Amino acid sequence: MLLEMxxxxxxxxxxxxxxxxxxxxxxxxxxxxxxxNGAGKSTLIKVLGGVYQPDSGEILLNEERVSFHTPHDSxxxxxxxxxxxxxxxxxxxxxxxxxxxxxxGNAFDTKFKVMLKQSKKYLEMLDxxxxxxxxxxxxxxxEKQLVEICKALAYNSKIIVMDEPTATIxxxxxxxxxxxxxxxxxxxISVIFITHRLSEVYQIADTVTVLRDGHYIGTEPVxxxxxxxxxxxxxxxxxxxxxxxxxEPQEKVIFQVKNITVDGxxxxxxxxxxRGEIYGITGLVGSGKSELALGLFGxxxxxFKEMQINGHNIQSINSPSDxxxxxxxxxPEDRKSQGLILPFDITTNLALPNVKxxxxxxxxxxxxxxxxxxxxxxxxxxxxxxxxxxxxxxxGGNQQKVVLAKFLMQKPEIVIFxxxxxxxxxxxKIEVYNLINDLANQGIGVILIxxxxxxxxxxxxxxxxxxxxKKVFVLDRxxxxxxxxxxxxxxxxxxx
Amino acid sequence: xxxxIRGFLAFLRRNPALVGxxxxxxxxxIITDSFLSVYNIINxxxxxxxxxxxxxxxxMVIISGGxxxxxxxxxxxxxxxxxxxxxxxxxxxxxxxxxxxxxAVGAFNGFMITKGKLQPFIVTLATMAIARSLTLGxxxxxxxxRFPDSFTFIGRGTVAGIPMPIIILLSIFILSFYILKKTxxxxxxxxxxxxxxxxxxxxxxxxxxxxYVYVISGVFAAVSGMILAGRLNSAQPTxxxxxxxxAIATVVLGGASLKGGKGTVYGTxxxxxxxxxxxxxxxxxxxxxxxxxxVKGAIILIAVLMERKE
Numbered sequence: 153m154l155l156e157m158x159x160x161x162x163x164x165x166x167x168x169x170x171x172x173x174x175x176x177x178x179x180x181x182x183x184x185x186x187x188x189n190g191a192g193k194s195t196l197i198k199v200l201g202g203v204y205q206p207d208s209g210e211i212l213l214n215e216e217r218v219s220f221h222t223p224h225d226s227x228x229x230x231x232x233x234x235x236x237x238x239x240x241x242x243x244x245x246x247x248x249x250x251x252x253x254x255x256x257g258n259a260f261d262t263k264f265k266v267m268l269k270q271s272k273k274y275l276e277m278l279d280x281x282x283x284x285x286x287x288x289x290x291x292x293x294x295e296k297q298l299v300e301i302c303k304a305l306a307y308n309s310k311i312i313v314m315d316e317p318t319a320t321i322x323x324x325x326x327x328x329x330x331x332x333x334x335x336x337x338x339x340x341i342s343v344i345f346i347t348h349r350l351s352e353v354y355q356i357a358d359t360v361t362v363l364r365d366g367h368y369i370g371t372e373p374v375x376x377x378x379x380x381x382x383x384x385x386x387x388x389x390x391x392x393x394x395x396x397x398x399x400e401p402q403e404k405v406i407f408q409v410k411n412i413t414v415d416g417x418x419x420x421x422x423x424x425x426x427r428g429e430i431y432g433i434t435g436l437v438g439s440g441k442s443e444l445a446l447g448l449f450g451x452x453x454x455x456f457k458e459m460q461i462n463g464h465n466i467q468s469i470n471s472p473s474d475x476x477x478x479x480x481x482x483x484p485e486d487r488k489s490q491g492l493i494l495p496f497d498i499t500t501n502l503a504l505p506n507v508k509x510x511x512x513x514x515x516x517x518x519x520x521x522x523x524x525x526x527x528x529x530x531x532x533x534x535x536x537x538x539x540x541x542x543x544x545x546x547x548g549g550n551q552q553k554v555v556l557a558k559f560l561m562q563k564p565e566i567v568i569f570x571x572x573x574x575x576x577x578x579x580x581k582i583e584v585y586n587l588i589n590d591l592a593n594q595g596i597g598v599i600l601i602x603x604x605x606x607x608x609x610x611x612x613x614x615x616x617x618x619x620x621x622k623k624v625f626v627l628d629r630x631x632x633x634x635x636x637x638x639x640x641x642x643x644x645x646x647x648x
Numbered sequence: 649x650x651x652x653i654r655g656f657l658a659f660l661r662r663n664p665a666l667v668g669x670x671x672x673x674x675x676x677x678i679i680t681d682s683f684l685s686v687y688n689i690i691n692x693x694x695x696x697x698x699x700x701x702x703x704x705x706x707x708m709v710i711i712s713g714g715x716x717x718x719x720x721x722x723x724x725x726x727x728x729x730x731x732x733x734x735x736x737x738x739x740x741x742x743x744x745x746x747x748x749x750x751x752a753v754g755a756f757n758g759f760m761i762t763k764g765k766l767q768p769f770i771v772t773l774a775t776m777a778i779a780r781s782l783t784l785g786x787x788x789x790x791x792x793x794r795f796p797d798s799f800t801f802i803g804r805g806t807v808a809g810i811p812m813p814i815i816i817l818l819s820i821f822i823l824s825f826y827i828l829k830k831t832x833x834x835x836x837x838x839x840x841x842x843x844x845x846x847x848x849x850x851x852x853x854x855x856x857x858x859x860y861v862y863v864i865s866g867v868f869a870a871v872s873g874m875i876l877a878g879r880l881n882s883a884q885p886t887x888x889x890x891x892x893x894x895a896i897a898t899v900v901l902g903g904a905s906l907k908g909g910k911g912t913v914y915g916t917x918x919x920x921x922x923x924x925x926x927x928x929x930x931x932x933x934x935x936x937x938x939x940x941x942x943v944k945g946a947i948i949l950i951a952v953l954m955e956r957k958e
Contacts (some may be wrong), residue, residue, distance in 0.1 A: 451849055475853035482849065493842035495909055504839055505850035513832045558850070578897050 153215070154179045154342055155200075155311060160194055160209035169195040172209070173368040175361055177311060183332060184347065184374070185356035188386055189548045189578035191363040193346055196360045197313055201233045202226035232304030233313040236320075238296050242289030247271035249288050250302050274302040278332055293437075294325035301332065312336065313344040316354060319574075322436040324640070330356050347576075350379050364388055367477060387578050394578070395610030398587050399592035401429035405460075406597040407480075407566045412456035414447025415539060416440060418621030420456075425566065425597035430588060431630075432608040432615030433601045435641050440621035441601050442485055445570045448599075449482045450475040462565050474634040479565035483555055483572050485601075489546075491555035494544035498536060501543050501554055506561045528557040533583065549580025556587065568599045573607065585611060605634050617641050664954040665901045665918035668927060668947070676754035676929045690811060696924035697813035698872045700892060703898035703916040705868030706823040710899050711828070713841035713908025714768035714860050718757060719869040719895055721779035723888035723907070726750045727873035728783045731792035739799035746870045754866025758859030776892065784885045793882035804876025812952055813875050820868065827864075832917040837861060841908025876879055898923060901951050922947070 155177040162170040169368040170192045177183050185270060187193050198204045200211070200555045202220030211218050213229055220226040240249050247256075247267045254272075257263035271284035280298045282291075288299060297317055304312045314333075333343050333356055353360055354374060356434075363387040369385050383391055407425040425431040433624040435441050447454035450469040459466040461479055469475050475482070484490035492501055501509070503521050510524075511517035525579045532553040536546060543554055552572065558569065569588065573581045588611065592598050602608055608615050609632050617625040617640035625640035660667050676683040702719050709716045712869050726746040734742035753775060760771040805812045828834035837858045839847045869888075877883045901919030904911025926947060930940050 157664070451851070471851070471853065472849050473853060476807055476851040484849055490845055492847055493839055493909070496839070498837070502851070503835060504847065507832055507835055514830070516830055516832055516835060518830075626692070 153177075154181075154213070156212040157196070157200065157225070158210050158212065160196065160199055160206045160211075162199060162204055162206050167366075168204070169366050171366045173363065173366070175368070177373075178342060179310075179341045179342060180337050181359060182337050182343045182345060182357050184345045184353045184360040185363070186347070186350075186353065186360055186382065186386060187363035188348075188579075189575065190365070190577070191386075192366040193363055194315065195366075196363070197233060197315065197344075197346070200231060200313065201224065217230050227307055227309075230308060230310035231313070232307055232309035232311070234297065234300045234304065234315065234317065236315045236625075237315075238293070238300055240288045240296055240299060243287065245285050245287055246275070246282065246291075246299055246302075247284040249299055250274060250284075250301075250306050254306070270306070272303065274305050277300065277305065278335075294321040294329065297321070297329065299333070301336075309346065311342045313346070315346045316348065318347060318349065320437070322438070324436075324642070326352070336395075350382055353382070362386055383578070391578065391582070394582065395606065396582065396589060397430075397611055399428055399430055399589045399598075399613075401613050402427040404597070406595075407461055407599075408458070408460045409456055410458040412444075412447060412454055412459070414440075414443050414454045415452045416443035416621070417447070419443070419623070421616075421618075421623045423616055423623070423626070424615075425599060426593045427595045427597060429613045430592055430598045430600055430611050432612030433599060433618065434603060434605065434608045434615055434637060435618035437603065438620070439618040439641065441603075441618050442570060443621075444618070445482065445485070445568050445599075445601050448475070448568055449480060451482075463605075476564075478561065479569065481559045481562065481564035481566070482568045483552075483559055483570060485570040485631065487551055487555050491558070491577070492543050492551060495542060497540045497542050498529065498546075498554055499533070499539045502528060502558050502561065505558060509562070524561075528561070532557045532587075547577075549576040549583075552580065552584065556584070560591070564596065566599065568595045568601065570601045571603065572600070573602075573604065605637055608632070608637065609634055649913075663903060663915055663918055664951050665903070665915065665922045667954075668901075668922045668951065669918060672922070672925050672929060676925070680929070680932045690814070692815070692921070692928045693814045693925045694811045695928070696920045697817040698875055699891070699894050699898055699923065700817055700920035701820050701868050701872045702755070702918055703902075703920050704820055704896040704913050705865035706892075706895040706899050707824070707902065707904060707911050708828065708837055708861050708912050709865050710896070710904050710906060711860060711908060711911045712837045713842045713844065714761065714858070714861070715772060715773045715778070715896070715906070716754075716862060716865045717769065717772040717892045718753060718775040718779055719865060720888035720891035721776045721783065722750055722753045722866050722869040723873040723876070723891060724783045724883075724885060725753065725779040725786075725790035726882040727877045727887050728787045728885060730874070731787075731795070733879065734795040734799055734877070735792055735794050739796045742795075742799060743802075743874055746874055747867055750868075750870025750873075751863050752866070754842060754863040755859060757866070758862035761862070762855035762858050780889075781843065783887075787883070787885045789885055791882050791884040795877070795881055799874075800878045800881050802876050803880070812877070814915070816871065816875060820871065821913060821917055827929070828913060833857060833860060838909060841910070843909075854905040861898075894923070897948055901948060919951075922951075 153176050157175045159172045160170050173192060173196060177194060179297065185193050199206050202223045202225045218229060250271050251267050255262045256266040268284050270613055275282060275284060278298050278301060288296060317329060336343055341381055357374050359371060360374050360377060361371040362384060404427050405424045406427045408556060410422045411420040413420045433441050446452040450471045466478055488494060499522050502525050507516055510521050522539055529536060529539060534550050534553045543551055572584050588598055600612060612632060613629050615627050615632055616623050617637055621640055627636055682688055706716055726749040729749050730742040730746035733745050757772055757775055760766050761768050802812045805817060822883050836852055840854055840857060844854060859901060873887065876887060898919035899911060901922055902911065902915025930943060
């Protein structure tokens, strides 16, 4: 056994993050580490990476006991961790990034030529044809991941940990990444692969370990596991329906837009949404769906020929405030940077778009806002000790519920959900889906923008597929299959 | 009772400047005979008023995630321009002119920052230089003196034994406290500093409220200028040189973060009082003026370190 972590326990004030967790990896193995948010995956990885010291338990590397006090210790022993937020300096070149901290030569005479030459060698190992003198800032996310992998190779790493590497790259790039992972594993390098997409576990992993609530649940060869069994291990109970759908679309169109152009979109887009309908918009990263969302909400420059909401003509949507006034609300893509003010409490976060309904400009009625906050906490089943809890202390799912409460308080006509289930656990996901159905059944038009194909296929009544900034296809409920979406989304089929 | 004590202790922990005030007050009362007298305490408050009032404006700017380096020059420009009106005998008009000048420079700062999309540090660094130079030019480098008594009253007068600067200080304090605590503007100031993008997506016109914040800061600087000119019965083109750094120091001592989103006006009041008491104490003990700024710098570092530990 190359790596053995035995009965690792780690607690933080008030939380037992890891409770006697064991985890082992063989040479050349691709080992998937699976679990919901808060299961302890990242704590375990941070123990392995020397960021945290375990309270008890031991780590064996090649049968030899080791202890990592700093990330540097762990690196020296051949463990490389590629975080989801990549740790590269955008202003430096590829070669400088690969050799950061171990530059050939000395401080006064760095051998840049040697660096470039050796970098080339690592890049070739990954079939990555790029000039190592190029600035990392000019690369896209998936190319940056490759640079991180080269960096790991330059450290002579025996174990590479990848934390949700597929969350931010396209389907096509995922395929390429998997090829590289197989390649590494053939060379005897072990890969620990963290993901929340079950399908990827089957595609790439040899073995899977599941954690739940800081406990070790089990390790199995992937061949022995079916999807239901895996979900049950992760969630701890049988999930009957991951994607509930019970909305009833009405005939009446509630939202219509003709020829809207938005900053960052190549063409113009037209579509309409009916009352009670869940209208999907999907496509790969870079297809323009996020830009369209921001444009529809007035957060980026837009122009359109015609827009109607509930039969009324809308002249222009120049700001989010225009959108909210006209009954368009949004659940933004990134709750941390766009949806919430993390260091503030729940009450203040809920107040932000809704404060106009509580008193006047010169007299905000905070007591009434507090009372309302308590109601919303109950309504959305937000797990928190109280309305004064800082939002940064909530789990991802509960944070997302605060975002939902905040943007739904003013009874909108249209709600644009942008990646509403990204990074939240299965239980919270199902709650979000139920909420989307409930909203639709109140007669609201729902626009669901998502890159999760199962979500689009299972929930939407119709879906628009975008490719390179243009609408390429609209699929009806009967045509909504993953294959059709993929074909349209990669530009294999075009109409309109 | 226990709850009140625990609440007070928690309040002290959040306000290291208040701990400093209590500590320094006790020490100075023991070391000197003159510190703990009504006369001297009122004196400290009066000397602190100018710095504190500028600090209240700076508090709002810093909570919103910005900085205003122009306040010292704005103080001088508003005092200088209004002085020519004041010396003609028009007290009310003179004050109005000063406030308008302060508001105008603040609005200019705000516009450049929001519409020009420039960094507050750069914009206010530039207006700091521009306003100072305009002051020197307008006054031809000479002081303007002899104002009507109705004007010098705001710097020298007393009401029921309380000097006017202290009354103005407390009024501006209550006004600022109210703005931050009870108005929509207050909520927006905090949220813009906490997360500007999220605030924008909540349908709030971020640019408009940022401009308001810089206008308030400019007006408060002008108020400070009026107090200073009233007290000296004269306006000088070098008024307020370096005051922007003192104003920032009071805000930081008060527990605000230069990253924005955090801070209180009572914290700033404590910060200003702490600096005032220390300066007063050093004079009473006879610390050389050459070393007084070193002590001030050390106090700022200690207070910020204490807060970091929290």
